[in-house]
Amino acid sequence: MEARHVAALLNFAATLDSRVRRIMATNEQAAATIRAWAQALADIPAVAEAAGWDASRAVRRYYEQRNGDRSAQFRAIEPADLLAAWAPHLAELMNRHSDPLPSADPDNPAAWRAELLGTRAAVATGNSAPSTHRQLSSAPHPALEARLATIGSPIPPEARQMLIPFRRMKAQREAAVAAGQADPLSVPCPVDWCRAEKGKPCRYRRMTPDGVATSNARRQKVHPSRVDAARAALEGVAA
Structure with missing residues (x-):
């Protein structure tokens, strides 16, 4: 002052x-x-x-x-x-304040540091507003929204095909929806000893002769009764 x-x-x-x-x-x-x-x-x-x-x-x-x-x-x-x-x-x-990326050559440490300290000093003296570019915005960038509207997914089709071996259940669900069929994970599993929640995969369950569950494992496919339940739910909505 x-x-x-x-x-x-x-x-x-x-x-x-x-x-x-x-x-x-x-x-x-x-x-x-x-x-x-x-x-x-x-x-x-x-x-x-x-x-x-x-x-x-x-x-x-x-x-x-x-x-x-x-x-x-x-x-x-x-x-x-x-x-x-x-x-x-x-x-x-x-x-x-979040330090903006300096425009100086990163191979020039002195210039890089000087620019970084300069932006901080500008904020500290009130000559510049804090840089908050790293904060999450309230909505996607308009360019990203346009791209998503075009391809329908943030994952390009080519990448989606390459991921099929690593996400078989997801691929099956997407294929069923694309074909106009019901998503089997859109409903809980009706099998008594499975009872997978909505959106969760069905599971195997090992039982003792006394009927006590000892372990369970994720199934690559859903139980057929769950497919029937999802189909019935879809037809009920369509009706």
Whole structure:
């Protein structure tokens, strides 16, 4: 904050607190006060729209909130109060900042580091808004939405064919739906000793002669009764 900014800020504070006017009663007192404030607040911006900061608003908040701070009832605002307001604001800015990828050659560590530190310094001084490009957006990019609308899936057809040996159950379900048949995993399995939930594969189950299950394993195919149940459900919806 420069001396001219401090002068304007003190003039604003004087409209809220007559004690500020008294410490700047003479030109000598005013000049000394402005110099001291400018030195103390050298690293704080007067106004930083990109950072959502305005020192005059911090001054106003100091007097609006002073009922919760009894010490403020007995003294005028000081540089320390602005420092105390800027510190959490700066911390919040830096917490939201994600370092953008520098455009410098990564084989030039000095240039890479200088650009990285430069972007951080710009945010820390309020000259630049935090870079939040790594945050998840609320919706896919329009170009991605158009692609998905065209191919119907984020997985290209060629890649889908290559994955069939590794996802046989998924491939069977997709083939059934493409052929207008029922997805067998769209309903729970009705087999008593399987009872796979909707969307879960059917399972083998090993039983002792006493009827106690000792182990189970995933089946590559669903139980036929489950296929019949899915078909009946699909026909019921179609009807």
